[in-house]
Amino acid sequence: xxxxxxxxxxxxxxxxxxxxxxxxxxxxxxxxxxxxxxxxxxxxxxxxxxxxxxxxxxxxxxxxxxxxxxxxxxxxxxxxxxxxxxxxxxxxxxxxxxxxxxxxxxxxxxxxxxxxxxxxxxxxxxxxxxx
Numbered sequence: 001x002x003x004x005x006x007x008x009x010x011x012x013x014x015x016x017x018x019x020x021x022x023x024x025x026x027x028x029x030x031x032x033x034x035x036x037x038x039x040x041x042x043x044x045x046x047x048x049x050x051x052x053x054x055x056x057x058x059x060x061x062x063x064x065x066x067x068x069x070x071x072x073x074x075x076x077x078x079x080x081x082x083x084x085x086x087x088x089x090x091x092x093x094x095x096x097x098x099x100x101x102x103x104x105x106x107x108x109x110x111x112x113x114x115x116x117x118x119x120x121x122x123x124x125x126x127x128x129x130x131x
Contacts, residue, residue, distance in 0.1 A: 002125040009116070010064050017057025023050040040093040049089070052082050063130070071130050072120035079113040086110070 023036045027050055030037070037046060056078040063071025086109055089095035096102035120126050 002119075002123050005119065006123070006125055006129060009119075010061065013057045013060035013064075015057075016053055017061055020050050020053030020057055024054060038089075038093070038095065040095070040098075041089060042093075045085070045089065045093065048085055052078065052085060056082065067130060069130050072126055076117045076120055079117055083110055083113050 019036070022034050026032050026034045026036050027043075027046060038049075041049065056075065059074050059078060060071060062068070063074070086095070086106055090102050090106040094102065096105045
């Protein structure tokens with residue numbers, strides 16, 4: 001089961017990487033128009049958003065392929081930075097469409113980061129893969 005979860009995480013991180021690259025392309029070339037930018041975010045926040053998504057996806061995918069032993073710890077650190085940015089985007093810039101429901105979505109994102117962090121730091125399957 002944990003092995004399948006690790007493979008699923010690899011697929012999700014690959015998707016995150018693609019999403020981040022497409023977001024960066026649109027950030028640099030707004031005429032491309034994928035619809036990924038959030039008009040509420042200042043350009044610097046938007047840059048950090050795409051940078052962190054690309055960094056997280058790249059770290060995990062490359063770390064998985066190369067069996068880099070620091071992959072779990074670096075990924076968890078990136079989750080912490082993503083959570084911090086999510087907080088700023090939600091509180092200051094009305095991410096997730098604004099309204100009170102944005103706080104529930106933010107909380108769910110934080111819970112996901114916590115669950116994934118525990119998995120990456122405690123799972124024997126992860127330790128074997130990256131050990």
